[in-house]
Amino acid sequence: MPSQLSLVPPPATRPAPPALVVVAHGSRDPRALSTVSALLDRVRALRPDVPVRLGHIELNAPLLPDTLAALGDTEAVLVPLLLSRGYHVKRDIPEMAAASPARIHLAAPLGPHPLLVDALQARLTEAGWGGTPHRTSAVVLAAAGSRDPDAKADTARTAHLLAARLGVPVIPAYASAATPTVQTAVRTLLARGRRHIALASYFTAPGRFATECAQQAPWTAAAPLGTHPAMARLLLHRYDEALTAATAVPELASA
16 A cells, blocks of 8 residues: 555646846946946845846857857846847847747846936945035936937936936936037036036946046046946846736737
8 A cells, every 4th residue: 555655746846937137238348247247146146046147248258149049948038237228229139039049038128217216326425425505416417328319218217317316407418429428418517506516327337438427527426336236126127027028918918
């Protein structure tokens, strides 16, 4: 007679969650790769069950196609470590995803989002923001820049959110491909009687553009967003958001 224990079914094993593939731009500045790697460690600490991978669009290994090839035909969510819509989000990443055998869900870029404002405010505070009268204070939100109007709209939205949070004017400015430049934004604020102008570094990691923008700050310049805890939480939020949208599509189709 078989024992009672043999009749107990084995415990069900939960399938592994899809991989979170963080898609970074890539940079010749070695600080960028080390910063992104440290940020991914923060993500892993928050969600140890989620496999976290890194893929670059250019300049650094691993490149995104190589990361996707290593995943085979498994499921993955691509989360751009980018702050707005633009060519990389609209063309480069989808094209690389389409060439991969993996079952891929594309997440939205990080911005705009209130968590980015949390990180921007914290970086400004670290740089000395907060000790000047609001009537003479202002912020330049320095970003990389893009010819895509959606990218500019996304950055402007972040500037609006940051202005509402700080209670001072915030003008977006760009390192390339868009206007105004940081210098032009500073002149505009000076003409409005703003004397204490801080630069908020709207970059995910150190690099050439972030350094050049910081050098043009008339008062104080904040560090890039980097490994701020809000960045790790936002990457996971975009991951969860993409998975929720993916599971909702079949339900809508069958309704």
